[in-house]
Amino acid sequence: MQEITRDVVRARLPVRKADSNKGSYGSVLAVAGSLGYRGAASLCVEGALRGGAGLVYLASVEPVLQLVLSRTPECCACGCRTDGGGGIHPQDTAALREWFQGRGTVLLAGPGLGESAGAIGNALLGKRPPWAAAVLDADALNALASGSLRAALPAHTVLTPHPGEAARLLDTTVREVQADREGAVRQLAEEYHCVAVLKGTGTLITAPGEPVWRNTTGNAGLAKGGSGDILAGLLAGLLAAGWQQGHSELEAALTAVWLHGAAADRCAKRRSMTAMLPQDLFEDLGALLCELES
Numbered sequence: 001m002q003e004i005t006r007d008v009v010r011a012r013l014p015v016r017k018a019d020s021n022k023g024s025y026g027s028v029l030a031v032a033g034s035l036g037y038r039g040a041a042s043l044c045v046e047g048a049l050r051g052g053a054g055l056v057y058l059a060s061v062e063p064v065l066q067l068v069l070s071r072t073p074e075c076c077a078c079g080c081r082t083d084g085g086g087g088i089h090p091q092d093t094a095a096l097r098e099w100f101q102g103r104g105t106v107l108l109a110g111p112g113l114g115e116s117a118g119a120i121g122n123a124l125l126g127k128r129p130p131w132a133a134a135v136l137d138a139d140a141l142n143a144l145a146s147g148s149l150r151a152a153l154p155a156h157t158v159l160t161p162h163p164g165e166a167a168r169l170l171d172t173t174v175r176e177v178q179a180d181r182e183g184a185v186r187q188l189a190e191e192y193h194c195v196a197v198l199k200g201t202g203t204l205i206t207a208p209g210e211p212v213w214r215n216t217t218g219n220a221g222l223a224k225g226g227s228g229d230i231l232a233g234l235l236a237g238l239l240a241a242g243w244q245q246g247h248s249e250l251e252a253a254l255t256a257v258w259l260h261g262a263a264a265d266r267c268a269k270r271r272s273m274t275a276m277l278p279q280d281l282f283e284d285l286g287a288l289l290c291e292l293e294s
Helices: 006-012 040-049 061-069 090-099 114-124 140-148 162-167 174-179 182-190 227-243 247-270 278-294
Strands: 027-029 055-061 076-080 106-109 133-138 158-159 193-199 204-206
Touching: 006 247, 006 278, 027 040, 027 090, 027 174, 027 204, 027 227, 040 055, 040 061, 040 227, 055 061, 055 090, 055 174, 055 278, 061 076, 076 162, 090 114, 090 204, 106 114, 106 227, 114 158, 133 140, 133 227, 140 162, 158 247, 162 182, 174 182, 182 193, 182 204, 193 247, 204 247, 227 278
Parallel strands: 027 055, 027 106, 055 076, 106 133, 133 158, 158 193
Antiparallel strands: 193 204
């Protein structure tokens, strides 16, 4: 097992070149949020923007878009109708496939989608999806585990389960996942043919045929709703920014997990693990990146 270090991360950060523009750093489409889970979309979108993506789009229902644009006006809005349960109407997400064809966009799907996640995922993926890569989190993972997400995953996919989601994906128990975390993350990567990020104390990351990497940053202050949404967005943003520079989805995952945890360690010193909020991490992430980019 290998450890993610500051030097590992510094070597894998996408480079911001003087002669560049927003097109140089790729794009992310976040399909996230519903009437009951609006904040998840906001946090993952800001994570993707702070991760360096040149353009970040959000496909969601109008109340979610209103919240997100009030916090991050840099986001591009893709308005969707609301289904009967307050989520995104799957017919509207199907149209996104056509609009994003040939754009090389990274798909981020799952945070706050609710019960519509399976239908939305099938509409977004299906045959020959246009996405350069995909990050699936939260409700998208639950849909995958339940079988309601039946479409094949894109070739360059990252799954980001916590132990409970991992147990559902592997049809086992949380106790068994936690008893052999290394075995569980390897099984996730092999069964789903993707990069697997098994979150928790000492987050583990691997890909089929690759060694397992262990992260040592982070603390119990991250044990609050919203922390995972930021990580998913940060990962998608780093993946989009690094894709054109030859960085893989595994490298993006290593970098995002370490940065997320290291920012949380700084944040805990300012706010305490008890009082810190996921949104507080963005300030510490900026300070951390200033050091790494210098």
